Amino acid sequence: GAVVSQHPSRVICKSGTSVKIECRSLDFQATTMFWYRQFPKQSLMLMATSNEGSKATYEQGVEKDKFLINHASLTLSTLTVTSAHPEDSSFYICSAREWENYGYTFGSGTRLTVV
C-alpha cells in the first residue's frame, strides 16, 4: 500500500530557531498533502492543505508566515516552523492523498520540542 515517510520523528530546538519537517510519498505521487498538529489527548487539527505547484491553503487561525509549507514536487512537502517558541511544541503529522484515489495515508509524525 501507499507509504508516507515523515522526517525527523523527533526534534528539539532552541527558541527562536527554525525547524523543517519533511513529508515524502514513497510509492505514489501526491498532488495534495495535509499538515496536522496534535496536542496530547486531542484530535488532529488540520493546519493547511498543500497542492503541488501552488500555494498552500491555511486553516483559520494558522499563521502562514510562521508555518511555511512548500510542495514543490509530487512526492515531497515540507513544513518549516519559523522562529519557534515553546508554545509551538507539539506533534506534527502529514498525510498525502494519491491522485484519483480516495485513500489518505499518514506519516509517522514529528514530535517537536522547543526549549
Added chain:
Amino acid sequence: GENVGLHLPTLSVQEGDNSIINCAYSNSASDYFIWYKQESGKGPQFIIDIRSNMDKRQGQRVTVLLNKTVKHLSLQIAATQPGDSAVYFCAETIGNQFYFGTGTSLTVIP
C-alpha cells in the same frame, strides 16, 4: 475546517469482549468514510473504509457500519486484544475535503 480540539472520550473493555466505537459525522454529502487507529506517539493508521453507497463492510476482526439516515458511523472490534488499545478516529471526506472526528481512546483491560 471542521476540526475539533476537544479532549477525547474514553472506552474501556475487557480483553476478549467486543468493542463498539461510535462516530457522528456532520455532512450528509460526505461520500467516503475511514476509520484510523493511532497509537501513542505515532501517526494514524488506516483500519477500514466504507463508501456512502454501502451500509456495512467487514475486515479482519473489524466491521464498519454506516447509517446515513442519522449520519452515524460505528467501528466494531471483535475479541478485543490488548494491542487494540489506542485512539480511534473516524474521518469523512467530501471531494478533496477531509475531516477528522474527535476520536475515542480505547483501553483494553487484560
